[in-house]
Amino acid sequence: MVASDNLLTKLTAGYDESLSRNGISGRRVAERLSALSEIGKTVDGGVTRPGFSSEEKQAKQEVISWMKAAGLDVTEDGAGNVIGRLDGIEAGKTIMSGSHVDSVPHGGNFDGPLGVIAALEVVESWKETDYHPSQPFEVVIFSDEEGTRFGAGLTGSHAMAGHLKKGETDLLKDIDGKSFETVIEEYGSSLQAVWDSKRDLRDVELFVELHIEQGKLLEKNGLSVGVVKGIAGPVWMNVTFEGDAGHAGNTPMDDRRDSLVAASHFVHAISSLPRQFSDTAVATVGKLNVYPNGINVIPQRVELTVDIRDIHEDKRTALVVAIVEMAKEAAAAHNVNVDCQQTLAVEPVLIQEKLVEDMKDSISEFGMEPIELMSGAGHDSMVIGREIHAAMLFVQSRKGISHNPEEWTDLKDCIIAVHVLKDFIEKQMENGR
Amino acid sequence: MVASDNLLTKLTAGYDESLSRNGISGRRVAERLSALSEIGKTVDGGVTRPGFSSEEKQAKQEVISWMKAAGLDVTEDGAGNVIGRLDGIEAGKTIMSGSHVDSVPHGGNFDGPLGVIAALEVVESWKETDYHPSQPFEVVIFSDEEGTRFGAGLTGSHAMAGHLKKGETDLLKDIDGKSFETVIEEYGSSLQAVWDSKRDLRDVELFVELHIEQGKLLEKNGLSVGVVKGIAGPVWMNVTFEGDAGHAGNTPMDDRRDSLVAASHFVHAISSLPRQFSDTAVATVGKLNVYPNGINVIPQRVELTVDIRDIHEDKRTALVVAIVEMAKEAAAAHNVNVDCQQTLAVEPVLIQEKLVEDMKDSISEFGMEPIELMSGAGHDSMVIGREIHAAMLFVQSRKGISHNPEEWTDLKDCIIAVHVLKDFIEKQMENGR
Numbered sequence: 087m088v089a090s091d092n093l094l095t096k097l098t099a100g101y102d103e104s105l106s107r108n109g110i111s112g113r114r115v116a117e118r119l120s121a122l123s124e125i126g127k128t129v130d131g132g133v134t135r136p137g138f139s140s141e142e143k144q145a146k147q148e149v150i151s152w153m154k155a156a157g158l159d160v161t162e163d164g165a166g167n168v169i170g171r172l173d174g175i176e177a178g179k180t181i182m183s184g185s186h187v188d189s190v191p192h193g194g195n196f197d198g199p200l201g202v203i204a205a206l207e208v209v210e211s212w213k214e215t216d217y218h219p220s221q222p223f224e225v226v227i228f229s230d231e232e233g234t235r236f237g238a239g240l241t242g243s244h245a246m247a248g249h250l251k252k253g254e255t256d257l258l259k260d261i262d263g264k265s266f267e268t269v270i271e272e273y274g275s276s277l278q279a280v281w282d283s284k285r286d287l288r289d290v291e292l293f294v295e296l297h298i299e300q301g302k303l304l305e306k307n308g309l310s311v312g313v314v315k316g317i318a319g320p321v322w323m324n325v326t327f328e329g330d331a332g333h334a335g336n337t338p339m340d341d342r343r344d345s346l347v348a349a350s351h352f353v354h355a356i357s358s359l360p361r362q363f364s365d366t367a368v369a370t371v372g373k374l375n376v377y378p379n380g381i382n383v384i385p386q387r388v389e390l391t392v393d394i395r396d397i398h399e400d401k402r403t404a405l406v407v408a409i410v411e412m413a414k415e416a417a418a419a420h421n422v423n424v425d426c427q428q429t430l431a432v433e434p435v436l437i438q439e440k441l442v443e444d445m446k447d448s449i450s451e452f453g454m455e456p457i458e459l460m461s462g463a464g465h466d467s468m469v470i471g472r473e474i475h476a477a478m479l480f481v482q483s484r485k486g487i488s489h490n491p492e493e494w495t496d497l498k499d500c501i502i503a504v505h506v507l508k509d510f511i512e513k514q515m516e517n518g519r
Numbered sequence: 520m521v522a523s524d525n526l527l528t529k530l531t532a533g534y535d536e537s538l539s540r541n542g543i544s545g546r547r548v549a550e551r552l553s554a555l556s557e558i559g560k561t562v563d564g565g566v567t568r569p570g571f572s573s574e575e576k577q578a579k580q581e582v583i584s585w586m587k588a589a590g591l592d593v594t595e596d597g598a599g600n601v602i603g604r605l606d607g608i609e610a611g612k613t614i615m616s617g618s619h620v621d622s623v624p625h626g627g628n629f630d631g632p633l634g635v636i637a638a639l640e641v642v643e644s645w646k647e648t649d650y651h652p653s654q655p656f657e658v659v660i661f662s663d664e665e666g667t668r669f670g671a672g673l674t675g676s677h678a679m680a681g682h683l684k685k686g687e688t689d690l691l692k693d694i695d696g697k698s699f700e701t702v703i704e705e706y707g708s709s710l711q712a713v714w715d716s717k718r719d720l721r722d723v724e725l726f727v728e729l730h731i732e733q734g735k736l737l738e739k740n741g742l743s744v745g746v747v748k749g750i751a752g753p754v755w756m757n758v759t760f761e762g763d764a765g766h767a768g769n770t771p772m773d774d775r776r777d778s779l780v781a782a783s784h785f786v787h788a789i790s791s792l793p794r795q796f797s798d799t800a801v802a803t804v805g806k807l808n809v810y811p812n813g814i815n816v817i818p819q820r821v822e823l824t825v826d827i828r829d830i831h832e833d834k835r836t837a838l839v840v841a842i843v844e845m846a847k848e849a850a851a852a853h854n855v856n857v858d859c860q861q862t863l864a865v866e867p868v869l870i871q872e873k874l875v876e877d878m879k880d881s882i883s884e885f886g887m888e889p890i891e892l893m894s895g896a897g898h899d900s901m902v903i904g905r906e907i908h909a910a911m912l913f914v915q916s917r918k919g920i921s922h923n924p925e926e927w928t929d930l931k932d933c934i935i936a937v938h939v940l941k942d943f944i945e946k947q948m949e950n951g952r
Contacts, residue, residue: 332735
């Protein structure tokens with residue numbers, strides 16, 4: 087690996103040094119993103135750091151060394167969540183910020199690490215400017231957020247929030263067939279220690295997470311950051327259309343029970359439904375399989391999935407009802423049968439109005455238009471946000487690409503986001519006094 | 520296998536013996552269908568007799584023994600086509616009738632064998648009634664009609680018509696990787712003998728094939744038989760819609776380039792196009808694959824096939840143009856790209872109007888309404904029909920099921936069809952004089 091290829095060089099090329107002020111250092115943030123990019127690095131320039139892997143552990147060790155150098159008291163709970171704590175002038179409740187350092191296979195260098203490094207950069211800036219927060223502050227690294235290892239995810243935040251159920255974790259197996267218990271023991275902990283990592287979150291006032299957008303709205307609007315007003319929980323449905331197979335040449339058009347024509351009617355029709363219910367609602371048919379899938383055979387069966395999301399649970403419910411109705415309507419129109427099964431329903435999280443306004447004030451402070459975004463993906467802040475107040479700041483990500491080595495955020499946008507995060511946290515502390 | 524299970528018992532149960540008259544024997548036809556059903560028999564009650572297999576050969580040997588007993592002169596050409604010839608009172612041109620005895624894997628007992636046994640039954644009836652045809656008559660078994668062995672099919676009729684090209688057969692490999700040449704040699708012939716089996720068809724006046732419908736129209740109309748007015752050649756197209764992948768949660772509905780929504784628009788829309796062009800036209804999307812096909816990923820690419828058929832080539836061409844236009848329209852409506860490639864275009868065969876009318880007269884003779892049908896599937900008569908006149912008679916097949924052990928035709932319908940075939944052939948001979 088030659089120097090010109092590494093992330094540090096790419097990030098700092100053309101960076102405007104005037105953004106490094108008030109104790110925030112663009113170079114330090116770039117160095118830290120670059121250091122983590124070397125752990126679990128893949129030939130395509132991405133990273134593979136599964137939850138509870140040695141690579142995730144090594145990334146945590148690297149951050150712990152920075153935390154200690156910055157004067158934080160570091161602890162790790164039984165679920166592998168790392169907490170770097172800075173006491174406040176007064177005791178009081180804690181403000182917590184951070185994200186995760188695990189990745190999907192061949193993932194990118196910003197999804198997770200940027201939120202951890204940004205929270206730590208706030209501490210660094212305080213240290214450099216000799217600022218002493220009025221109340222405790224914690225930088226947190228949650229374990230196994232992505233969930234590609236066990237197909238679950240958000241493990242660390244779920245453990246801290248006390249949501250992990252023994253029966254559920256008992257069923258988990260990773261791709262090598264290893265049980266959750268085995269993996270946790272190899273990681274150096276135990277199932278019991280995972281249960282024990284449930285924290286009394288009443289001593290935490292607020293969790294704030296900085297994260298890349300994984301969407302294109304900020305880029306489209308030429309903005310570095312945006313405030314998240316809600317995290318849309320998904321409803322997943324399996325929809326099966328069942329008709330009759332038949333020879334494509336010998337069955338007249340009027341004598342068919344073509345499951346794919348019905349499914350197509352449905353897929354096309356529901357694409358215009360979400361906007362009738364909510365500006366933030368989305369519905370996606372991502373997976374569709376045809377049986378028998380032969381060039382000259384009328385499709386007997388189509389199995390498809392629908393992913394339906396909104397930050398407003400009532401509107402999402404109304405949309406789900408309309409989608410099920412449309413499935414029945416499409417099936418009836420083409421004389422086939424249909425079956426709809428809901429397989430998942432995750433509660434959406436609405437961010438407290440006051441926190442959205444506070445974040446918008448912090449964004450405006452830096453001369454930018456403060457736009458509101460919805461998060462369609464799940465985050466640790468969604469989990470923690472069910473227990474205590476949570477806020478989220480999104481940073482522009484190029485073309486909305488994530489979970490891919492092509493994932494990219496300009497250092498300029500990273501640093502503007504750290505400034506906004508710092509401003510927001512400091513104002514929460516001042517208002518809290 | 521107990522006696523009650525075999526095809527003979529099932530066929531003759533409830534058979535009305537009064538249909539066995541004028542030298543035609545329901546019992547003999549049932550016995551012969553049953554005898555062939557034992558060759559390559561599968562546990563599910565179907566048969567597996569691939570082209571040029573020992574099972575196909577054994578089935579031919581069985582028919583040859585019946586042909587000889589009926590007084591036919593039997594020859595076999597280099598492509599394995601079996602011809603049982605009965606000289607006429609006068610020399611003149613030959614009338615030929617028959618079908619094939621190979622099957623798809625786990626195929627049924629009527630697709631092919633019925634047409635061979637029916638043509639032979641006409642000879643049997645002449646023998647029993649001491650009828651001497653005025654011109655020569657030939658019962659033919661074409662080799663390897665189904666084409667599951669080499670993915671080509673109609674091999675015997677193509678060889679007889681002189682359509683087989685050396686360059687094409689050189690490329691053929693069966694599922695075991697054996698070349699066409701090797702298979703032909705193992706069968707006991709040679710590539711050269713296959714080329715040499717091209718026949719000067721100018722000495723054949725007409726080929727008439729009796730075949731199960733493989734569709735549901737006769738059953739729906741309560742009819743035993745119907746006349747085929749044309750064999751629809753297929754046009755096959757590969758259509759690819761290409762948009763952008765994206766996270767199902769983070770991409771607003773108005774900011775998507777969803778290839779599956781566009782493809783669905785297309786599939787739904789074209790299902791109503793064929794009837795705008797022709798009563799006999801059909802269009803089928805049988806195969807559709809989504810990429811990456813993930814539950815929470817907006818589909819980037821959809822690849823699908825369209826099978827378009829009609830017996831009228833001009834109307835089929837107009838339909839193909841309309842379908843390509845619709846693909847472009849659907850792509851434009853959803854801001855994705857589309858590419859259409861035609862991969863196959865088989866010329867349709869229209870049956871001569873006079874032959875259709877003659878067959879209708881023969882059907883009316885037996886007190887049945889003479890309905891016209893289209894054949895959507897290819898048959899040996901389609902191949903021979905490019906060189907000389909060909910006619911086709913369809914027999915009711917239960918639920919339109921074929922290529923399956925469930926394939927079924929009542930003996931009553933088989934025998935009515937033999938009567939019609941006999942009448943039609945005799946009248947062609949009388950008219951020809």
